[in-house]
Amino acid sequence: MAWLNAFLSSTIGQKVVVALTGLFLCTFLVVHMVGNLQLIWGTADKFNLYTYAMTHNKVIKVVSYLTYASIVLHAVMAIWVNRRNAGARPVGYAKKGTNSTWSSRNMVFLGVVILVYIVVHLYNFWFQLKFGEVGTVVIEGKHVKDLYPVVINAFQIPWLVALYVVSMAALSFHLIHGFQSGFQTVGVSHHKYTPFIKQLGIWVFGVLIPLGFAAVPIAVMILKDPIPIP
Amino acid sequence: MDNPYRMKLNLKVWRQHGPQDKGGFQTYALDDVSPDSSFLEMLDLLNEQLVSKREEPVAFDHDCREGICGMCSLYINGHPHGPEQTTTCQLHMRSFSDGETITIEPWRAKAFPIIKDLTVDRSAFERIIQAGGYISVNTGQAVDGNAIPVPKDDAEDAFNAATCIGCGACVAACKNASAMLFVGAKVSHLGLLPQGRPEAAKRAQAMVRQMDAEGFGSCTNTGACSAECPKEIPQSVIGMLNREYLLSTTLSEEG
Ligand code: SF4
Ligand code: FES
Numbered sequence: 360m361a362w363l364n365a366f367l368s369s370t371i372g373q374k375v376v377v378a379l380t381g382l383f384l385c386t387f388l389v390v391h392m393v394g395n396l397q398l399i400w401g402t403a404d405k406f407n408l409y410t411y412a413m414t415h416n417k418v419i420k421v422v423s424y425l426t427y428a429s430i431v432l433h434a435v436m437a438i439w440v441n442r443r444n445a446g447a448r449p450v451g452y453a454k455k456g457t458n459s460t461w462s463s464r465n466m467v468f469l470g471v472v473i474l475v476y477i478v479v480h481l482y483n484f485w486f487q488l489k490f491g492e493v494g495t496v497v498i499e500g501k502h503v504k505d506l507y508p509v510v511i512n513a514f515q516i517p518w519l520v521a522l523y524v525v526s527m528a529a530l531s532f533h534l535i536h537g538f539q540s541g542f543q544t545v546g547v548s549h550h551k552y553t554p555f556i557k558q559l560g561i562w563v564f565g566v567l568i569p570l571g572f573a574a575v576p577i578a579v580m581i582l583k584d585p586i587p588i589p
Numbered sequence: 590m591d592n593p594y595r596m597k598l599n600l601k602v603w604r605q606h607g608p609q610d611k612g613g614f615q616t617y618a619l620d621d622v623s624p625d626s627s628f629l630e631m632l633d634l635l636n637e638q639l640v641s642k643r644e645e646p647v648a649f650d651h652d653c654r655e656g657i658c659g660m661c662s663l664y665i666n667g668h669p670h671g672p673e674q675t676t677t678c679q680l681h682m683r684s685f686s687d688g689e690t691i692t693i694e695p696w697r698a699k700a701f702p703i704i705k706d707l708t709v710d711r712s713a714f715e716r717i718i719q720a721g722g723y724i725s726v727n728t729g730q731a732v733d734g735n736a737i738p739v740p741k742d743d744a745e746d747a748f749n750a751a752t753c754i755g756c757g758a759c760v761a762a763c764k765n766a767s768a769m770l771f772v773g774a775k776v777s778h779l780g781l782l783p784q785g786r787p788e789a790a791k792r793a794q795a796m797v798r799q800m801d802a803e804g805f806g807s808c809t810n811t812g813a814c815s816a817e818c819p820k821e822i823p824q825s826v827i828g829m830l831n832r833e834y835l836l837s838t839t840l841s842e843e844g
Binding site for chain 2: 371553
């Protein structure tokens with residue numbers, strides 16, 4: 360396995376790890392989006408059943424562990440790469456010009472914002488579901504945790520909604536650069552399809568998905584009334 | 590009376606006696622500069638004045654002065670080779686305005702240590718080339734030039750990549766001081782041609798290993814290098830380098 364060790368300590372190999380985990384997390388975002396829409400268009404029961412499925416289905420369980428692992432690996436490796444790169448220029452320039460996009464130069468900063476957001480987000484819902492005091496309801500004969508009011512009530516808090524929206528803006532800029540960058544790093548680049556990957560990264564992953572995620576807390580705050588928890 | 594065809598300039602130049610010296614900026618006022626002179630001729634003028642004042646002239650790299658050797662460098666007003674996408678020797682003073690303050694710094698990278706003032710040691714590039722930036726040929730009868738067919742598109746991409754002059758502006762421009770554009774250019778130039786294929790896997794592995802050992806950073810695809818490269822080497826060469834490295838790691842005996 361010396362070859363693997365050499366690969367993972369090379370500048371390219373480390374970037375490939377960041378790229379592959381990042382692209383995997385992009386697919387996770389798409390799946391997550393589908394669930395979110397239940398909050399706007401679905402019913403309380405549908406949403407609770409969806410949460411039940413997400414926490415009980417074996418396949419989903421495996422995928423969720425993969426997701427956690429990817430987040431950790433993506434963050435740790437990216438910070439490692441960033442430190443190594445900082446060491447490649449110990450003395451900086453006095454007068455520095457710019458000739459690249461803001462996103463591309465601030466990926467680590469954007470990533471840290473997203474990481475903080477993920478921790479808050481997991482505490483808000485996942486932690487409450489597992490360890491908090493969440494009531495149960497019976498839907499279709501199943502005892503299901505009643506997460507719906509927890510979500511609706513959380514999004515009545517303006518600063519929390521603001522945090523979600525700001526984090527999604529960070530996600531947007533992160534993906535505008537990150538999505539196409541991931542493909543380039545794994546060597547999937549050709550003038551036949553690279554322009555398409557770039558557009559897909561900007562419009563679907565950079566605009567549509569973050570907008571969709573940001574829309575949920577905003578819509579809940581405006582449209583739904585708080586639900587008293589007995 | 591001021592001559593309208595002459596420029597006055599303020600130069601803020603990095604001066605450093607040697608590799609160990611801390612160094613710092615020195616400002617010089619220079620007038621009577623022709624807008625038609627090249628940037629290096631302007632520096633020659635400065636040095637003549639310094640010498641006549643019995644001061645140490647500014648050390649800077651140059652050789653061909655016609656944009657083909659890659660020896661000239663300089664980080665001028667925040668850009669390698671200055672505001673135009675060309676080499677410093679092909680940059681003219683008409684790209685600046687009268688009375689402007691011009692900041693001149695050396696390339697900054699751990700792998701390019703400063704020798705003196707604005708000159709840096711770019712032999713890291715030589716060592717990367719020595720590691721695998723070549724093709725092995727047997728001597729003897731010259732091979733018929735047209736004996737091996739080369740697809741036109743490949744030949745063109747290889748030629749474009751081959752225009753890299755090894756100046757190091759890509760490293761200077763990159764926020765990570767990465768040499769991926771340079772190495773990508775070499776790997777593409779040789780790897781796209783049939784004569785370069787047999788050693789392609791070995792080359793990608795060896796050149797990346799040497800690049801890392803020299804202390805260059807990794808590529809985060811900002812594109813700053815291509816934006817500054819005087820030979821307009823495109824980002825696609827980095828894509829090809831990534832591909833060659835990944836494939837040689839997973840599918841060849843190398844690595
Ligand atoms: S890729 Fe461009 S900037 Fe880099 S060394 Fe070659 S010619 Fe210079
Ligand atoms: S001196 Fe040769 S390229 Fe500028």
